[in-house]
Every structure is written in structure tokens, then in C-alpha cells.
Amino acid sequence: MINGIWLGMIVIGFLFAAVNGRMDEFTAAVFDGAKNGVTVSFGLISVLVFWLGIMRIAEDAGLLKKIARVLGPVVAFLFPDVPKGHPAIGYILSNMSANLLGLGNAATPMGIKAMQELQTLNPDKDTATPAMCTLLALNTASITLIPATLIAIRLNYGSTDPAGIVGTTLAATAVATLAAIMADRMFRRLTLMRKPPKPPAQGTNKSISGSRTLPHSSLKG
Template identity: 85%
Template sequence: MINVIWLGMIVIGFVFAAVNGRMDAFTAAVFDGAKNGVTVSFGLISVLVFWLGVMKIAEDAGLLRTIARLLGPIVSFLFPDVPKGHPAIGYILSNMSANLLGLGNAATPMGIKAMQELQTLNPDKDTATPAMCTLLALNTASITLIPATLIAIRLNYGSSDPADIVGTTLAATFVATLAAIFADRLCRRMHLLRRPPGPPAESSSPARGGSASPHYQVKG
């Protein structure tokens, strides 16, 4: 779907430029955008390498394990259908830790691995489980303590105070995370209410003196 959206935007821009005789401006904008993309990417490398190095030091020092222990009860609450000790839990904790530091590029691989592990618990491989939806919501609206990537972009474009957005980013992501958790709990409750009842439990044969399950009425 994203590819279709981008293709549609490019085609619409091309058509409007051709109709209005602005193909020169369209071509210049395309190449300027490509140039800016490369420039910004190179500008991000140093900041991302720095914070990834900080994360590695924090991991070796045991800080990430401490964060994981602190987040453990929260993860158990948010993902009640994931068994304790499952590999997905570790990847979810790594994803949340990276998002807290504003390292979206580092959080993405951990999120993908967590989704792959959650898929092993999925009885219907073509439909996302509630745990998958929860992870997607949290990854999108995660609380960010240090928006490292945004700070790098602002620094690259000559901002006088690149770190000025720390407070507002923390407030915005905090509210977004609360909204995501509320929406996730609401959708889970609605999912449970819409879930059809399971098949009746097998009753024991009358000849053997067994009785039917107390939750279902066995007919015939």
C-alpha cells in the first residue's frame, strides 16, 4: 500500500507539472530532493553511530538488563497472551529500550524479530494476533526520552538549539503512548466480545456414566 501511495504522488506531480508547463521545476525538485536525502542520511550517520555505541556500552554495563527488568512487568501486562520466557519478550524489550532512546533505526530490526517470534504463536498465519497489534501500536507511539534522530536532523539543518524539542517530544510521545494503550485495551475487549464461542467440550459416553460439560448443552 505504501508503494502505491508513493507511486500515486509521483504520477500526480508529474501530470500536474506537464499540464501546467512546469516540468523544469518538477525535474529540479526531484533532483534536489534526492540530493537532500543523501545529505541528511550522511548527517545522521554520526549521531546514529554515537547512540548505537552508547547502547552497546549500556548493554555491556548491564543498563539495558536493568531497563528490561523495569519494563518486564509492563510487558507482561501489555502482552498477557505471550508466554513468559518466550523469545519474543526479549525482542520486545529491546525494541522498547531503543525507542526510549529515540533510535528508531535500531528499534526496527528488533521489532521485526519480535513480530517473527509472535508469528510462531499465531494459529492463523494470515491474521495478526492481538499481541502483534499491541507491538505495532507501541512501536509507533513509543515514549521517547531522547529523540536522537530528530536532534540529528535539526542539527544537520543548522538549528540554533537542536535539543530544544526534548521536552515537547517527551510530552507528545507520552500522550500518544497512553492513547495507544487505551485503544489497544479497547480493541482487545471488543475482540473478546466478538469472538464466537468455542466448540462444545466432548461429553463422556452415557453408557460409561459420564456427564456433559457444565458450560454446554449437548443435544441428541
């Protein structure tokens, strides 16, 4: 779907440039965009490598384990249907820790692994479980303490205060995360309310029918 949208935008831009006789400007814009993309990518690579290195040092020093201990009760509350000690819990904690540090590229592989592990608990492989929906919502609107990627982009474009968005980013992501959790809780309750009642066990029906026939047998005796 996304590829089709981008292809459509390129084709429409090319046609408009051809009709209006502005192919030179169109070609120049294409090459300028490619050059800017490479420049920004190099800036992002340097910052991401730095923060990934910091994260590796934090992991070796045991900082991520401490963060995982702090987030453990939160994860248990947000994912009550995931058994304690399941491999998905570890990947969820890693995903949340990376998002807290603003390392979206590092959080994505952990999120994918968490989804794969949650899929092993899914009785209906074609439908996402509530835990999967919760993880998707939290990964999209995660609280970010250090928006490393945005800081790198602002730095590459000559911002005089590239880290000036830390406070506003923290406030915005906190509000988004709170809204995501509230929506998740609401939809979980709606899902439980819409579930049909479980049919009575087969043994229960037999015992009931048996109790109805007992008086007749006793009268015959």
C-alpha cells in the same frame, strides 16, 4: 501501495510541469531534492552511529538488562498471552528499550524479530493475534526519552536549539502511548466478548446421556 502513491505523485508533477512549460524548474527541484536527501542522510548516519554505539556500550555495561528488568512487569501486563521466558519477550524488551532512546532504526529489526516469534504462537497464521496488535501499537506510539533522529534533522537544518523538542516529544509520546494502551485494552475486551462459547466436552454429553438411561436399567433389574 506506497510505491504506487509515490509513482503517481512523480508522474502528476511531471505532467503539470510539462503542460505549464516549467520543466526547467521541475528538473532543478529534482536535483535539489536529491542533494538535500544525501546531505540529511549523512547527518543522520553520524548521529545514528553515535547513538547505536552508545546503546552497544550500554548493552555491554548491563544497562539494557536493567532497563529490561524494569520493563519486565510492564511487558507481562501488556502481553498476558505470551508465555514467560518465550524468545518474543526478549525482542519486545529490546524494541521498547531502543524506542525509549529514540533509536527507531535500531528498534525496527527487534520489532520484526518479535513479530516473527509471536507468529510461532499464532494458531491462525492469516490473522494477527492480540499480542501482535499490542506490539504494533506500542512500537508506533512509543514513549521517547531522547528523540535522536529529530535532533539530528533539526541540527542539519541549522536549528539554534536542536534539543529543545525533548520535553514536548516526551509529553506527546507519553500521551500517544497511553491512548494506544487504552485502545488495546478496549479491543481486547471486545474480542473476548465476541468469542463464541466453547461447546461442551464430548465426555460430558456421554455422562449426561448415561445418567438418563440408568433409571430404566435399574427398573428392569
